[in-house]
Amino acid sequence: MAEEKIPADFPEDFLKAYENPAFLNSPSARHIRVLCELVEPDVRFRQNHIRDTIVFFGSARFLDRDRAEHQLKMIEDRLSKEKTASHLLTKEHELAQRDLHMSRYYEDAVKLSEKLTRWSLSMPDSHYRFIVCSGGGPGIMEAANRGAKQAGGPSIGLNISLPFEQTPNPYQTRDISFAFHYFFIRKFWFFYLAKALVIFPGGFGTMDELFEVLTLVQTRKSKKYMPIVIFGTEYWNEIVDFKAMVKWGTIDQEDYELFRFFDDVDAAFEYLKDELTRNYLEKPSA
Numbered sequence: 001m002a003e004e005k006i007p008a009d010f011p012e013d014f015l016k017a018y019e020n021p022a023f024l025n026s027p028s029a030r031h032i033r034v035l036c037e038l039v040e041p042d043v044r045f046r047q048n049h050i051r052d053t054i055v056f057f058g059s060a061r062f063l064d065r066d067r068a069e070h071q072l073k074m075i076e077d078r079l080s081k082e083k084t085a086s087h088l089l090t091k092e093h094e095l096a097q098r099d100l101h102m103s104r105y106y107e108d109a110v111k112l113s114e115k116l117t118r119w120s121l122s123m124p125d126s127h128y129r130f131i132v133c134s135g136g137g138p139g140i141m142e143a144a145n146r147g148a149k150q151a152g153g154p155s156i157g158l159n160i161s162l163p164f165e166q167t168p169n170p171y172q173t174r175d176i177s178f179a180f181h182y183f184f185i186r187k188f189w190f191f192y193l194a195k196a197l198v199i200f201p202g203g204f205g206t207m208d209e210l211f212e213v214l215t216l217v218q219t220r221k222s223k224k225y226m227p228i229v230i231f232g233t234e235y236w237n238e239i240v241d242f243k244a245m246v247k248w249g250t251i252d253q254e255d256y257e258l259f260r261f262f263d264d265v266d267a268a269f270e271y272l273k274d275e276l277t278r279n280y281l282e283k284p285s286a
Helices: 029-047 066-079 087-121 140-150 184-192 204-218 233-239 242-247 265-281
Strands: 053-057 131-134 154-161 177-182 192-198 228-231 261-262
Touching: 053 087, 053 140, 053 204, 053 261, 066 087, 066 261, 087 131, 087 140, 087 228, 131 140, 140 154, 154 184, 177 204, 177 265, 184 192, 184 204, 192 204, 192 265, 204 228, 228 265, 233 261, 261 265
Parallel strands: 053 131, 053 192, 131 154, 154 177, 192 228, 228 261
Antiparallel strands: none
16 A cells, blocks of 8 residues: 655645644643643653652752852952952952851751761662652752762752753752753642652742642641751741741641751751651551
8 A cells, every 4th residue: 555645735844733843832732741741750750669759948049168168269369459349349258258158058958968868778778768859950959969979879850940040950860850841840749759858048949849838738738747857047047937927826836846947967867867767667658
């Protein structure tokens, strides 16, 4: 039987709908793109047997200590060469000092992630249990992936396309790193596999993620138990007055007890290890 040919008067881009990039990238196909971002990660997570994650949230702007010290030194060298420092250079110096101060959170995130990953690797199902997950970008996200890599384990990166700040870091494991366009689907994957959350100091994005999770837990939309660590009391006590919310009756005391504050890596690690062991290793996984 002779092969059927496309008539000569048909356009060159005569394609099936699922092969047509113009359609797939159009507003009309938005729901299809949303579905792809929901289904494709699920396929890869199943292929890699990943069922439990520990999610790290925090600022994309924090530097590691070496970079922060180098940045400060460069500015101080410029200051030493100027008899009268300009207002702009003085401001840069203040910001560099702040960046060095805040770099401790980057370093603590690396250490905590490394400890959690080493603990995970000590389990029989070492590659499947309690995998560190971050947003895949710089700052605290980079620190979380970096700590896992230093421990010799895998880590997840749920990257998002943004006009700034979101450059994929080199420490996330390639096979379990993803690129999202839609924030709400990305947040679904942060929460769906999470068995614990670690919240470092951060900005609007971190606040958004923290309060969405707290809302889901508080309203019992999530049935699973999930320890929530808020790291860095100096920052958080100044930014959010949770006790005032209890005082004014906008949350209950029980809501305040949904999370724990920590400043020490070892203490945070022991808390997470104990809670995850009691709730997920000594009983069937949720």
